[in-house]
Amino acid sequence: xxxxxxxxxxxxxxxxxxxxxxxxxxxxxxxxxxxxxxxxxxxxxxxxxxx
Amino acid sequence: xxxxxxxxxxxxxxxxxxxxxxxxxxxxxxxxxxxxxxxxxxxxxxxxxxxxxxxxxxxxxxxxxxxxxxxxxxxxxxxxxxxxxxxxxxxxxxxxxxxxxxxxxxxxxxxxxxxxxxxxxxxxxxxxxxxxxxxxxxxxxxxxxxxxxxxxxxxxxxxxxxxxxxxxxxxxxxxxxxxxxxxxxxxxxxxxxxxxxxxxxxxxxxxxxxxxxxxxxxxxxxxxxxxxxxxxxxxxxxxxxxxxxxxxxxxxxxxxxxxxxxxxxxxxxxx
Numbered sequence: 001x002x003x004x005x006x007x008x009x010x011x012x013x014x015x016x017x018x019x020x021x022x023x024x025x026x027x028x029x030x031x032x033x034x035x036x037x038x039x040x041x042x043x044x045x046x047x048x049x050x051x
Numbered sequence: 052x053x054x055x056x057x058x059x060x061x062x063x064x065x066x067x068x069x070x071x072x073x074x075x076x077x078x079x080x081x082x083x084x085x086x087x088x089x090x091x092x093x094x095x096x097x098x099x100x101x102x103x104x105x106x107x108x109x110x111x112x113x114x115x116x117x118x119x120x121x122x123x124x125x126x127x128x129x130x131x132x133x134x135x136x137x138x139x140x141x142x143x144x145x146x147x148x149x150x151x152x153x154x155x156x157x158x159x160x161x162x163x164x165x166x167x168x169x170x171x172x173x174x175x176x177x178x179x180x181x182x183x184x185x186x187x188x189x190x191x192x193x194x195x196x197x198x199x200x201x202x203x204x205x206x207x208x209x210x211x212x213x214x215x216x217x218x219x220x221x222x223x224x225x226x227x228x229x230x231x232x233x234x235x236x237x238x239x240x241x242x243x244x245x246x247x248x249x250x251x252x253x254x255x256x257x258x259x260x261x262x263x264x265x266x267x268x269x270x271x272x273x274x275x276x277x278x279x280x281x282x283x284x285x286x287x288x289x290x291x292x293x294x295x296x297x298x299x300x301x302x303x304x305x306x307x308x309x310x311x312x313x314x315x316x317x318x319x320x321x322x
Contacts, residue, residue, distance in 0.1 A: 006148040010106045010133055013143050017135060020100050022071065022093040025079040030091055032069060033141050041067045041137040042165060044054060045106060045130040047152040049074045049082035049092065 017043065052086050056158035064166065066136075073098045073128040098128040106130045106148065114151040132156075136165045153198035154273070159191040160200050163269075173204070177306035183210040183292045186304045190284070194311045197236075197277045203270040203286065203308065205229060205242075207262070213299075214261035215290040217247030221257045225291040225301035229270050232285035236276025244268040252295070274312075283307045 011017050021031045032043070054070055061068050068090040074082070079092040101107050108114070108129050111122045129152055136145040145165050149155070156164065159173055174190030185208040195201055207227070209215055220226045229242045245267065247260035272284075289303040 006131055006133075006150050007146065009131060009148045010104050010146060011135060011143050013146055015143055016141050017137050017143050018104065020093075022095055022100065023076050024091045024093055025076065025083040025088070027076050027080075030069075030093055032093075035069070035091070036067050036137070036141065038139055039065055039067050040139055041069060041141075042061060042161075043135045043137065044068070044070045044161075045101070045133045046054075046070055046072055046155070047129050047132060048072050050078050051126070 052088060053156065053158040053161070054090065055086065055088055057162050058090055060162055066166075069093060071095055071100070071130075073101060073130065095130075098130070101128070101130040106133050108152060110151070114153070117151070118153065134161060134165055154200060155196075155198065156200050157192040157195075160202055163191065163202065175309055177286075177308055179288075179304035179306045181290070181292075181302050181304045182299055183213045184208060184215065184290060184302075184304070186288050186306070188286065188288075188306060188308065190308050190310055192310075194313045195274055196313050197274045197279075199273065201272045201274075201310070203229070203231070203272065203284075205268050205270070205286075205288065207266040207268075207288065207290070209263055209266065209292065211264075213292045213294050214250060214259075214263045215266070215292050217244065217260045217262050219260060221259070224259075224298075225289060227262060227266070227268075227290045228288070229268070230287045230289070231270065231272070232287075234279070234282055234284065236274055236279050237282075237284075238273045238275055240271035240273075242268055242270045279312065281309070281311045283309050 021029055024030045071093040073095050075096045076094045079094055083092055095101050108131050115122045131148050132155055133148040135143050138144045174193040176189040178187045188205040191202045216224050216226045218226045231239045247262050250259040250261040285307055287303050287305050291301040292299045
């Protein structure tokens with residue numbers, strides 16, 4: 001299988017994940033680090049909910 | 052949605068899940084309702100965050116050349132499918148970024164890659180016994196979509212007093228290997244086995260690298276063709292077992308792993 005690792009892109013291991021604040025599916029604003037409440041988190045970027 | 056399948060496993064580990072895309076809140080609301088999504092779907096409409104983080108897919112045209120499809124206007128802004136595991140201080144401890152949007156993980160694959168865990172729901176297990184080994188295997192997902200990364204998880208239990216060969220291996224001996232019968236559109240990657248350990252036999256100058264006890268490995272797979280239906284993957288595990296003073300002839304066990312195709316939803320959802 002061809003290499004599919006683009007690991008240079010995006011925040012690096014060892015770096016603090018940048019702050020972000022986006023609306024969720026209810027329209028409510030979500031501040032990622034605040035919403036984590038000191039827990040570990042898995043942040044997944046997927047292609048689309050529409051296609 | 053694959054992520055919903057592992058929310059239980061994540062919650063058990065105290066890990067919070069966030070999923071982000073360039074969809075509008077409206078799209079996400081409809082999707083969450085239809086799919087019964089219980090975790091936050093964040094809307095990065097306009098791809099501002101995606102661009103800031105450096106994961107905007109700028110190679111859509113070359114990806115589409117690979118699939119033989121034209122790029123639609125509404126596809127610009129999509130992110131490279133990526134996953135970041137953050138520790139309790141919000142530091143990235145693990146990450147994975149895929150080269151194009153077609154490649155996606157199963158929930159189980161994600162759990163394994165990012166957390167080293169095994170998802171509670173995987174494909175049917177097959178078992179086969181050889182003379183001094185017992186092999187169990189399963190696909191980490193009972194179903195597949197094309198361009199979804201799957202994995203065969205294999206466990207070889209070697210009877211006490213025996214060992215099987217890994218690599219590097221002296222000529223004439225047969226190392227542990229896995230082969231999957233070819234299937235049209237199936238890409239099989241290199242198996243990953245634990246590191247074997249060194250073994251010296253009295254009176255022999257050669258050094259052997261062997262596995263003993265329970266040996267757990269995996270084989271990555273991906274179907275790259277749509278519409279090939281359900282399959283029974285035929286898998287061969289080859290090995291050679293020796294005790295301190297006898298070598299058995301090379302042997303193999305064979306088993307089948309079923310996997311069902313889930314129709315991919317590729318066209319834009321109807322309004």
